[in-house]
Amino acid sequence: MAPPHRPLDREESFPQLEERVLERWRERDVFAESVRRREGAPPWVFYEGPPTANGRPGSHHVLARVFKDIFPRYKTMRGHYVERKGGWDCHGLPVEIAVEQELGFTRKSDIEEYGIAAFNAKCRESVFTYLEDWNRLTERIGFWVDLEHPYRTLDDDYVESVWCALSRLHEKGLLYEGHKVVPYCTRDGTTLSSHEVAQGYKDVEDPSVYVKLPLLDDDAQLLVWTTTPWTLVSNAATAVDPELTYVRARAGGDVYVLAEAAVERVLGEDAEVLESFPGRALEGRRYEAPFPYLAADAYGPRGHTVLLGDFVSADDGTGIVHTAVAFGEDDYRLGQQYGLTVVNPVRLDGTYDERIGPYAGRWVKDADADLVEDLRARGRLLRSERYLHAYPHCWRCGTPLLYYAKPSWYVATSQLRDKLLAANETVTWHPPHIKHGRFGKWLENNVDWAISRERYWGTPLPVWRNAAGETVVVGSFDELRERSGADVGDPHRPYVDEIEIPSPTGGEPLRRVPEVIDVWFDSGAMPFAQWGAPQHDEDRFERNFPADFVCEALDQTRGWFYSLLAISTLLFDRAPYENVVCLGLLTDDEGLKMSKSRGNIVVPWEVIDRHGADAFRWYFFTTKQPWDGYRFSVETVGESVRQFLLQLWNTYGFHVLYANVNDVDPDAAAGPAGDLDRWVLSRLAATVETVRERMDAYDATTAGRAIAAFVDELSNWYVRRSRRRFWDGDPAAFATLRTCLVTVSRLLAPFTPFIADEIYDNLDGTEPSVHLTDFPEVGGVVVRDEALECAMDTVRETVRLGLAARGQAKLKVRQPLRAAVVVAAGAERAAIDRLADVVRDELNVKAVRYVSEADELGSFEIKPNYRALGPRFGKRMPLVAAAVAALDPAVVSGILRDGGAVGISVEGEEHRLASGDLQLAMQPLEGYRLEREGSHAVALEVELDAALVREGWVREAIHAIQAARKAAGLAVEDRIVLTLDGDPELLSAVREHEAAVAAETLAVTVSYGRDGSDPHAAAIDGRELSVWVARAPSR
């Protein structure tokens, strides 16, 4: 007859086990089946934030993917229909850069020369360079997501959905063209992303000049400071802080206007302050520009006047800021606010145009020195210095970047700021501080979203127009076909660029603008674009909107979390997600960010091959709350294996071993359950409650830790205390342990899906997989008995105290003692009495005796319970403490144990203190073997008589025989023929307890005298014992 359960293969590692489980999932099609079985059930919606597959997946992707996995698995088991459509972000600069590097391109014009069609074809291939790596890793870590039908932002349907969204925004008047100040490389002719800018900072020396701007209606001069003299030719205005204090100050015969805080630093100690006033007093004052090439009215009515700006600081410079609208973010915003005309006298190649007279044609940064000399010659320079600062350079060619106002398309998100904030209010964030912190603050400071990019590989901006300003924003391929008469093939550049739309008024044909759109708009459109809605499957979109759950790393607050919210709010006036889990960053074990250059990246396969995917997952779920980041290494994952997975696995192995040895029928009716069984099932029920409650709150950490705590109790208390019942084949014990293990496997299924399924499959197997079962509920045999749990806590505490007392007395546990004396009364005593067997066994004592009064063992001391009395007495607490200290502990402890109350007098008033108001602690008397905790204590009777000593010897002998069994390589169920020799008194003790020795060691015969072979030798209490064991013939 086959054993009830598959025996464990002790050679198999966790990674090998997982590969085998993966194979079983494939055979049984478990993922698809788990979704299929919930068809028609209430949906629970997850959105996959699409990664880009043009780089290899790293450990931080494992973090995101396991958290994206656990909650959908959980919700599926809770009865929801959880579709999980995978997705890939396909467009964008990172892809282009990878291709440029592959082709050895160094400038943007290389792409045009190579041909956009060919370049984009390369990009299309490059996107999926590492698709296989991603798919393999995704499967291996057990992330269940539909990778066979993923959405891809480059697909025609997807692009069309994005066009539709843009056209609706246009209809709502939310799409417009403006200028954006961007970092620009004049050599490559390219705008750089912030990520690229961050790569290229270099410390350089630039001129630092203080320039005088004479006021037109006054003899004073404004002082401004700049490190980019080349922008002075297009000075449009100056800005001051309305709240800051400014002064007129005389120095060296001239009168200047500047911030009070800057006077000494800029003008020196001798400057004489003539007058002070707030910045707002300067508003509208006219001044003479530093260079004459562009007149004030070129900028409009506010040209060359003083304006008020919120970005002005007096910390460096003069507190008056030179503003060149085309060359700075703040400058541009200020210009917008005051209606300044954008005048940019610098060509795209970085040279001045003809408006700048003698400097025309010169590269602007090379003109700095001559411009400064020019100022000096005209008496307009106060001071010129060299200034060392970090300035961004092109990471490709090293050219200093210019900040440059360029035409750009915007989505007017700031008009709907209040709606964005209202939508955010409906979202539950994990951790909560993101909501009104990082994300909320970001929304409050919302500025319009610049969505166009002067690039090639992206969703083309669907705007067609002609020089006359006739503009069409196309919302679908059909619409483009109707308007242009041309078929739309590939909607990417350059093909779509070739389609012309005839002018409705018979003018010039409309051509598409050259830009593509920000990839964040692509991914933010996924709620509908993943289905190709609204062109297709509009109902599918509606069923799957909004998402119940999204989960990404913290840096996505400005990325995907924002783009999803913005698009959804603009189009549908509501948040696209209800719960968001933010994940922190991974650092190495020294807290440093992982980076290629530092060489401290942990490749996920190292972790998986060494410890397995379950260990990887468990580490991420339980080691800490996920949003604070992880200090991470291959070794730390190993700890989570040792602490939890091995403990679980060994408990499971124990069950399989003895169930097979005893041929336990898993379906047989169990006998009556004992207190230990009821206790462990109650603990299981408590665990189920906690796990459900915490998982419903998206708190996998606390949920997982609760499971670990239960497995620890199961292994180190339930099994430990019940071993004899398993040896004896007690059906109630097997039924209880099996219930616990199978329930744990279902609790663990979302966390560690491999080991959970293996345990379930071997111990239960009713369903093809644990992932097709329902999540555990409390009820049936798994019920709570809180009184029993409480009693067991008391018992475990008693045992702990007793073992500590043994340790103090240096008495081995194998030496039986006559009695443990427990100080306990009332409920405590009843609890210990109910489970006295456990205490006797664990402490190896013949009896447990009780004393209600501790007087014979120690004395009490009493202390006020501050937590209870603090609120009642407030600042009189020190008086209360003094009054309590004056009470007689012996008397008070007696009164309180009988449920009485004592009185104290504080400031002439009487107060009654009951047992909850005071804390009793026991102070051991000198010379007793006593361990105490609060009002509870255990003492041991340490006197030994001859009988106890002989019993102790027998326990030692049994231990020696077991060691011999193990050394002989016997299986736990093997019967033996036992031969003993040695010290006569020792042997006589063994003879006296021979039946017990034989039963404990599974000896069919015991004989005395020498055997021929080498014995297993032991020394007990200085007495020799020789042991021979041989496997007995089977019955």
Next chain:
RNA sequence: GGGCGAUUAGCUCAGUCGGUUAGAGCGCUUCUCUGAUAAGGAAGAGGUCCCAGGUUCGAGUCCUGGAUCGCCCA
């Protein structure tokens, strides 16, 4: 420069509503238990709860300022 977060034992992390002796695991020392375990138990060493003020009868916890680290923005 602004915003957000973090800082507790050698390491990884808990610490509830503010409550008087700040915990766990790993690691270390000593002892111990073992008929599943790479496990378990006991004792010990190990702490400026980042710093400084403040509020309070009482602060790891609340407030202010600062330091360091990280992320985002400028």
